Amino acid sequence: MNEKNIPDIVVSRLPRYLQVLKQLLDEGNATTSSNELGYCLGLTPAQIRKDLSMFGGFGKQGTGYNIPFLIDRLNEILHLDRQWLIALVGVGDLGHALARYQGFTGGRFRICLLFDREPSLIGNKVGELTIRDSKEMIPLIKDSGIQIAMITVPPDEAQDVASSLVKAGVRAILNYAPVVLRLPPKVQVQNIDPELKLEHMTFYLE
Amino acid sequence: MNEKNIPDIVVSRLPRYLQVLKQLLDEGNATTSSNELGYCLGLTPAQIRKDLSMFGGFGKQGTGYNIPFLIDRLNEILHLDRQWLIALVGVGDLGHALARYQGFTGGRFRICLLFDREPSLIGNKVGELTIRDSKEMIPLIKDSGIQIAMITVPPDEAQDVASSLVKAGVRAILNYAPVVLRLPPKVQVQNIDPELKLEHMTFYLE
DNA sequence: TAGATTGTTAATCGATTAACAATC
DNA sequence: TAGATTGTTAATCGATTAACAATC
Numbered sequence: 240m241n242e243k244n245i246p247d248i249v250v251s252r253l254p255r256y257l258q259v260l261k262q263l264l265d266e267g268n269a270t271t272s273s274n275e276l277g278y279c280l281g282l283t284p285a286q287i288r289k290d291l292s293m294f295g296g297f298g299k300q301g302t303g304y305n306i307p308f309l310i311d312r313l314n315e316i317l318h319l320d321r322q323w324l325i326a327l328v329g330v331g332d333l334g335h336a337l338a339r340y341q342g343f344t345g346g347r348f349r350i351c352l353l354f355d356r357e358p359s360l361i362g363n364k365v366g367e368l369t370i371r372d373s374k375e376m377i378p379l380i381k382d383s384g385i386q387i388a389m390i391t392v393p394p395d396e397a398q399d400v401a402s403s404l405v406k407a408g409v410r411a412i413l414n415y416a417p418v419v420l421r422l423p424p425k426v427q428v429q430n431i432d433p434e435l436k437l438e439h440m441t442f443y444l445e
Numbered sequence: 446m447n448e449k450n451i452p453d454i455v456v457s458r459l460p461r462y463l464q465v466l467k468q469l470l471d472e473g474n475a476t477t478s479s480n481e482l483g484y485c486l487g488l489t490p491a492q493i494r495k496d497l498s499m500f501g502g503f504g505k506q507g508t509g510y511n512i513p514f515l516i517d518r519l520n521e522i523l524h525l526d527r528q529w530l531i532a533l534v535g536v537g538d539l540g541h542a543l544a545r546y547q548g549f550t551g552g553r554f555r556i557c558l559l560f561d562r563e564p565s566l567i568g569n570k571v572g573e574l575t576i577r578d579s580k581e582m583i584p585l586i587k588d589s590g591i592q593i594a595m596i597t598v599p600p601d602e603a604q605d606v607a608s609s610l611v612k613a614g615v616r617a618i619l620n621y622a623p624v625v626l627r628l629p630p631k632v633q634v635q636n637i638d639p640e641l642k643l644e645h646m647t648f649y650l651e
Numbered sequence: 652t653a654g655a656t657t658g659t660t661a662a663t664c665g666a667t668t669a670a671c672a673a674t675c
Numbered sequence: 676t677a678g679a680t681t682g683t684t685a686a687t688c689g690a691t692t693a694a695c696a697a698t699c
Contacts, residue, residue, distance in 0.1 A: 246689080246690075248689095248690075249690095250645060250648050251645055253644070253645075253648070254640070254641040254644035254645055255625075255641065257644065258623065258625070258641070259625065262624075272655085272656065272657090273656075273657075274656080279625065280625070282691095283691075283692060283693090284656090284692095285691075285692050285693070285694090286690090286691065286692075288656090288657065288658065288659085289658085289659085289690095289691080289692090291658090292657085292658050292659075296657080296658065297657095298656075298657050298658080299656080299657070299698085299699055300655075300656050300657040300658085300697070300698045300699045301654075301655045301656050301657075301698070301699040302655080302656070302657090302699065303655085303656060303657075304657090316648065317644050317645075317647055317648050318647045318648060318650060318651070319644060319647060323643070323647060323650075331542075332541070332542035332545050332546065333539075333542045333543075333546070335538070335542070336537075336538035336539045336541070336542040337539075337639075339538050340538065340539070348640065348643050386650055387643065387646070387647075387650075389639075410650055411643075411646040411647070411649070411650055413639060413642055413643060413646070417464065418468075419461075419464070419465065419485065419486070427646040427649050427650070429642035429643075429645060429646055431637060431639060431642065433543075433595075433619060433637060434460070434554065435460040435461065435464070436619055436635040436637065437529070437554050437593065437617075437619060437635075438459070438460035438463065438523050438525060439456060439457055439459075439460055439523075439635060440593070440617040440619070440633040440635055441523055441524045441525060441529060441593075441617070442456050442459070442522065442523050442524060443617070443633050444524060444529075444592055444593075444616055444617055444633070445524070452665080452666075454665095454666075455666095478679085478680065478681090479680075479681075480680080488667095489667075489668060489669090490668095490680090491667075491668050491669070491670090492666090492667065492668075494680090494681065494682065494683085495666095495667080495668090495682085495683085497682090498681085498682050498683070502681080502682065503681095504680075504681050504682080505674085505675055505680080505681070506673070506674045506675045506679075506680050506681040506682085507674070507675040507678075507679045507680055507681075508675065508679075508680070508681090509679085509680060509681080510681090
């Protein structure tokens with residue numbers, strides 16, 4: 240029922256369930272079934288039911304799942320029933336684009352601190368945010384209580400930045416630098432590396 | 446030995462092997478072992494050996510793997526022994542950042558066509574590339590023979606763009622729009638959705 | 652009620668790991 | 676040679692799927 244003993248592969252599917260459920264809701268549906276969800280996601284209905292049943296019985300025999308109710312449950316399970324603040328380190332083109340995006344659904348994720356070590360950038364504004372000196376990173380993040388960070392610095396700086404972030408109390412890192420970060424296991428790390436995905440696809444091309 | 450009958454989960458690890466091998470080479474190593482690779486990647490040595498042995502015997506008992514040799518083999522297997530041209534659709538902040546990046550290793554992936562449907566952007570330059578009208582997309586991509594595209598348009602436009610790309614002959618799509626694309630199975634699709642990764646991590650936070 | 656669909660168990664499937672002979 | 680490490684087989688582990696009683 241709880242964080243532990245849920246296979247990570249199950250957890251990794253929950254955000255996708257949420258995505259599809261929101262879409263179905265937008266389209267005016269009030270209920271759905273494991274069959275429909277499975278179809279939308281390319282999974283078997285059995286897997287959907289099995290995954291969801293690890294957290295409780297959210298459906299009704301005969302009628303399926305109430306969409307708003309299931310969305311609420313998944314939001315709770317994934318701890319999305321609150322706002323998460325994020326620090327972003329490295330305000331190059333990509334960091335800049337992410338900082339400006341802020342489209343992270345309904346503001347449940349909000350970038351609220353920007354850092355760079357480049358003197359010509361420090362003090363500049365991106366939207367409402369001012370770029371801070373990376374040297375101030377640890378105290379500023381500590382004080383803010385921020386738990387999530389994004390890394391968009393060059394590859395050779397990423398490990399140092401990541402280690403500093405952990406020192407500052409960060410517990411989850413979304414890493415855009417194409418390197419494998421070595422961090423204590425209590426820290427969550429997810430990597431975004433388009434190149435790996437391209438290389439995966441070219442295997443199937445000629 | 447070939448594209449077929451290799452589990453996709455094995456293929457998905459090969460780009461990471463390549464990444465680590467290049468790093469080890471940069472650090473001045475000439476050979477490595479399944480033990481070392483496993484350590485770097487957080488995998489068991491047995492898995493590394495098993496994965497690689499699906500494509501051939503690349504190692505030597507007693508001495509391990511010759512790094513440059515293994516890099517060459519993996520590049521061949523993943524079809525990275527050539528340059529891949531890419532069309533990018535949607536030159537907003539993110540598309541712009543990707544188009545400028547061009548750091549895709551050693552230019553093996555090169556964005557060479559940009560499209561947007563916004564009149565105020567058409568004709569503008571990003572680096573050396575001129576932004577073209579999305580209306581010209583199908584003929585221009587067809588003529589170029591490009592097989593890979595990146596989608597960085599707003600979510601509600603993504604499916605239409607993807608369908609057009611497939612009509613134009615594109616066979617692999619790296620999709621940055623937060624929607625599930627519905628495309629013929631012959632088309633490779635990889636999604637990059639930072640929000641899904643954030644939502645995955647918050648499960649483990651409090 | 653009859654039809655639909657859940658939650659769950661048991662069966663299947665596939666992926667990972669341990670172990671070891673082969674051999675550099 | 677002795678030590679190291681591969682490639683591969685067999686054993687284990689875990690995830691997916693099929694099936695069905697329960698029940699809305």
